[in-house]
Amino acid sequence: MSDVTNRLSCNLNSSCDCVHVLSSMVEVMGHRAGLSDKETNRMILAVDEMFANIAQHGYHGREGKVDMSVAWHDGTLSFELRDYAPPLGKGEMLVWPVSSAGKEPTPGGLGVHLMHAVMDKIEHEALADGNCWRLVKFLHGEQYNEA
């Protein structure tokens, strides 16, 4: 067990082309945590999807602030995205319908499906002035070496 906490944070505008900033942060932390390229790419995907959901469904395409932090501590990689959009009800953003395998594919809910497929835990906390979203990935031994 390590006592070392690695943390990176930044403040972003939901309407700007800044997804690459998120990707870079996740990539740096993923490599520090010893993730493979494939696992790091998956983390980037999950964070990208959450940011896109906040921009689209939280701020409805309008400009808004998003505070993002990435932390790696004791085998847990966690991503926190804090927005200042109207607080959502419990699970409101995480239960969108997902197309099932074998059926005609539809785009609806795909981002949420991908986040769930990649992360071990997704938490939402409604705040007085916004929302806090936490994406958590537990890093177990086999994942360090996954091709």
Add this chain to the structure above:
Amino acid sequence: MKLEISESKNSDGAVRLALKGVVNIQTSVALRRHLKPMLGANQENIHVDLSEVGFIDSAGLATLVEGLQWSRADKGRRFVLSGLSDNVRDIFELAKLDSVFDIEQEEGTA
């Protein structure tokens, strides 16, 4: 971060779209704008080359699903993807879309 889209015609008359960059919520708007008129035109065969795409998210996948739906609307149509990198292929697999798209295998791959 941007997406470059170039269009050409294959010798068999198929339209070939070569993408370069990332296909995400921001850049997929340009891809949709490019693809939409092709889906409405009298076109039977569209080939999308993803060999220079390093990342795709659900917005990009959703745009490609529109092409898939177009191809399924008529028996003679084909919407083919090729050149998927390992990371891009992994995202297709996570989305369970690897088995529904017509994905051209590269030589030397399984």
